[in-house]
Amino acid sequence: MKSLKPSKRAIPFLTLALSLLIVVALGTTQALAAWKPTRPIEFVIMAGKGGGADRIARLMQKIVTQNKWSPQPLVPINKKGGSGAEAMLYLLSKKGNPHVILVTLNSFFTTPALRKLPVNYTKLTPVYRLAMDTFLLWVNTKSGIKNMDDFVKAVKAKKGKWTMGGTGKMQEDQLVTNMLMQAYGLKGMITYVPFRGGGTVAKNLAGGHVDSTVNNPSEGLPHYPGKMKPIAALTPERIPAFKEVPTFKELGQPQLVYFMQRSINAPGGIPKDALAWYTDLFNKLCNSKEWKDYTSKKALNRACLSGAPLGKFFADEDVKHKKLLMGMGLLKN
Amino acid sequence: MEILGNLFYGLGIALSPQNLLMALFGVVLGVAIGAMPGLGSVNGVAILLPITFAVPPTSAIIFLAAIYYGAMYGGAISSITLNIPGASTAVATTFDGYPLARRGKAADALVTAAVASFIGGTLSIVLFTFFAPPLAEFALRFGPPEEFAVVLLAYATFAGLGGESPLKTIIATMLGLLMSTVGTDIVSGSPRLIFGGITGFYHGINFLVLAIGIYGVGEIFYTLEEGFKTKERYQAKLGVQETISTLKNLTKCAPTIARGSLLGFFVGMLPAAGATPASFMSYSIAKRFAKNPEEFGKGALEGVAAPECANNAASTGSMLPMLTLGIPGSPTTAVMLGALFVWGLVPGPRLFVENAEFVWGLTGSLYIANTMAVIVAIFAVPIFIWMLRMPMTILAPIILVVCAVGGFSPTQDMFDVYLMFIFGAVGYIFRKLDYPLAPMVLALVLGGLTERTFRQSMIMSHGDPGIFFDFAGHPIAAVLMMVSVVLFVLPIVPMIFRFRVSRAGTSA
Known part of the structure; x- marks a missing residue:
């Protein structure tokens, strides 16, 4: 057992080696970060x-x-x-x-x-x-709506019965809907129907239960291009995945960015x-x-x-x- | 047959050693997770999702689907043996499964549950294989009015099943509905009934907290009252002969299983409904068609077979809208859909073309996982029977701990654990007073969906309730509403008739 105990002469050497090790170790970790999570x-x-x-x-x-x-x-x-x-x-x-x-x-x-x-x-x-x-304005392909002019005409023709599906009340989708109504003079002509999630919103447009949505691209993709058609994008530049879709900025509504x-x-x-x-x-x-x-x-x-x-x-x-x-x-x- | 070719291609993928192992691993884990009250398939899939990051998507989805499947089998186990539903989908299984266990027929009930699950699962996989794209088109036709009509149908099939007193059934149902309104207003998003801002109420009253409370904890209170005199609560036996005789008895349940499976598949396929209402509806329909309706609730094998075949059929059904439309048919498929996105796959019709290996590999594996699950579940029966033979003094504390874990895990909030114990006391009092518990649970499960679809429909129609009876605009909703109305009226007719007869009798 004695042999395991460090002799007196070895102690300073060991201390030196240890402190060197610590310095090296600290040097490398400090370069990354001093804190690391210790719990999940x-x-x-x-x-x-x-x-x-x-x-x-x-x-x-x-x-x-x-x-x-x-x-x-x-x-x-x-x-x-x-x-x-x-x-x-x-x-x-x-x-x-x-x-x-x-x-x-x-x-x-x-x-x-x-x-x-x-x-x-x-x-x-x-x-x-x-x-x-990002957000896009979508309609059902069956509606025959091709552009923003068609959209505004179609909304007005429905005399206040046009529906817009979205997620939750007073959240993103309704804010966007409201921005749209203000920009195109459609106040009071669109009824907002809240659903539980973006996927459900898209499904209800694809199934023809609501007239339009402002889904994120990822939510609309499962039904695109078969059942859902994007009309315009609420981005400053065109979305690369939807090159053919104009932005509202191009259509003369630069404030419609969200x-x-x-x-x-x-x-x-x-x-x-x-x-x-x-x-x-x-x-x-x-x-x-x-x-x-x-x-x-x-x-x-x-x-x-x-x-x-x-x-x-x-x-x-x-x-x-x-x-x-x-x-x-x-x-x- | 192009589909048969695809199916064999899928079976080939599913039979590769790695995928077979994933399926087996998933099924065993799933059965265990399902049997643990409160864990259930939603949490099981969410917790185990990170494990799948190391394997290709096809193997990963096979693993997750196997867990989902296994959990449907496992959920029945604790429902039958302990009267604690392992998952929401297995609540209806307690109605007859537990009385059977108390009569010493736990093994019969467990084997029936496993076989019914197998048949329900397999039938709906066949439907899934051959009709996925057209069925997806059909599911798209379900908007808020149609969904509301389906929910109403679920209530309608359940009406009159409560027990002796219709008034008590109505009170229990209303309490369940009231509890479902706690939390966040579905349409406006504002918090409501949170009693001045108790954070534990923000997420609403979780359905499992109520179910585990009134069934599991309530059961312990009940046993406490009886005292621990009885050393063995069950005289359960299981051998080869018993299993064979159970299987023979099962032929009696064949029509029930056939109806339940079809119903389960279609209800499961509808977005938002899922396996829980399917299992309740299947149970009530089985009772209506039964030759021995008075035995339901006291230990009828059909009462176990009906919800079990339906919940398995529904779990397959709910994968259909997930893959074809990107809409989850149940909470578990919502998590699986999330996984799809994590793997970079886009659900929709194109998935079937661009990722044929994934879709058909999954389809093939469903057949295999289902077969594995029935074998695993039947082999597990003796283990659970052995557990039941433990003295109550050991079993009761274990059950309480399991209940507490079950109450905590869905929301990870200690508040819900306390709430669960309160529900335990409420459940005990309700049973003493002869109030039926099932309608309360069903109302809490369906309450949110009922309110949401109703209010969405009313917004869509600008406040006109005619939307539900508009045969031209919403034919599916109108037909379903008519069926519900008939089902609601049916039990009242004999009641009025009896009332008249008794009046005539007394006046004479």
Whole structure:
């Protein structure tokens, strides 16, 4: 047993070797990040299982897992209650906890404003924006509508009975619908029918149960070009996957531009090192081949953004959404 | 026959060693997950999804579909043996499965459940194989008014099954509907009935929390009252002979299984409805057609066969709109649809052409997974019978722990666990007072869908209820509504008749 005990002379040598090792090890890890998750990361989704936000979250989980970018697993948790209120209140209650992150939609801005929640984007830590989802105006192919002029004529001919399908009330789709009505003088002529998810909305247009929708490209694709026809895009430039579809800007309505942001937020007051680790993680993800493939296939705009510019983006979007809601008379100053 | 060629191509893919192994692995896991109350196929598929990232999409979907299938078999196990539905789809199985188990016929019930599931599953896979594209066209014709009509039909088939007192049935149903309104307003998105902002109410009252509470926890309270005097609750036996005699008895259930399978497939195929209403409807229809309706609820084998064949048929049916339209027919297929997107596949008619290997590999594997599942489920029967023979003093704490896990897992919120125990107490009191529990559970399951489709229809028609009876515009809805009305009126007619007779009797 004695032989296992280091002799007195060996101690200084061992200490030196050990400290050298530590210095080397620290040097390499510090170059990456000083903080690393030590528990599984709760990946909160502010929508139900199977919806658009859920799909994106699970795709991110796949990319991170396959590339072994995180020493701890990302565990998706759906908190769909109250149009995202449940998820945001949950993050508020996890203040300072770096093992919780949130995938957001635009209800990230509208829900706190409409519901007067004790939480909004300023109470959370912005981490990363990965993409901006785009919107198109769709009709059923059987309607024979070819362009925006046909559309406006058809709506007017229905004398207030035209229906527009969308997801949830006072959320993205209804904001877009309202922008359309204002731009084309169709106020009061379109009835908005809320459904549970974008896929269901598209199905109801394909089956002829509603007259039009403002689906994201990925939601319309299963029925395109057989049953659904895109009329115009709410983007500044044409969507590469729908080259033949004009933008509203080309049609003389430059204000008709709307995006759905896909971002990551953490609870307020998390350690700086943790934020750095997440920023690095999602930066790798956003620039990965898998993410590039997915965004181009689904006609999303890949839009990597972090740090101070992301904070400014959130602030701008917040103002924009409040204005939209005020324009609809849903929010008072 | 082009389809037969495709099918053999698919079977070839499914029979490759890797895919066979994935299917077997999935089925075994699925049976176990289904038997665990609260886990169910939705959570099982969501939790195990990351495992599939390492294999190609075809193997991955085979694995997930096998879990879905296995869970349908497994769900029956805890329903029958413990009176705790393993999943929402297996609630109707408790109605007759548990009474059978208490009479020492757990093995009969389990074997019946497995065989009925197999037949239901296989029949609907055949329909799936040969008619997927035209059936998808048919499913597209279902908008909000049609969906509402189907839901109403589910209530209608269930009316009159509650028990002795219609008033108590109505009260139980209304309570269920009331609970379904807690959470988020479906149309406006505002929170409602959250009692001043209790966060646990934001996501609504989860159906499994109620079901596990009133059936599982309630059952424990009931047993507590009886005391632990009885050492063995069941005199269950299982041998080769018993199995054979059960199989012979099953021929009696053949018409029930045939009806339930067809019904299950069609209801499962409709977006949003899924396997749970299918199993309830199949149970009630079986009772209506039965020669021995008085035995239902007390331990009729048909009462086990009916929901089990329907929920398996519906699970296959619900994959149809997922693949052809990108619309999930059930919560589990919603997660699977998410997986499809993760793999970079776009559902729709083009999937059948561009990703033939994926679609036909999946179809082929359904036949194989279904066969595997029936074998695994039957082999598992002795294990569960052995478990039932444990003394209650050991079994009861285990059941309570399992219930708590089951209450927690759907929403991952401790609030729901407390709520579940409250429901346990409520369930106990209700049983003491002879209130039927099933209508309450059914109302909570269907309440959200009922409200949503009704309000969507009314918005579409600008407030005109005529939309439901518009034979020109919505023929499917109108016909279904008529059938529902007839079914609602039917049980009242003899009641009025009896009332008159008794009045005549007393006045004379």
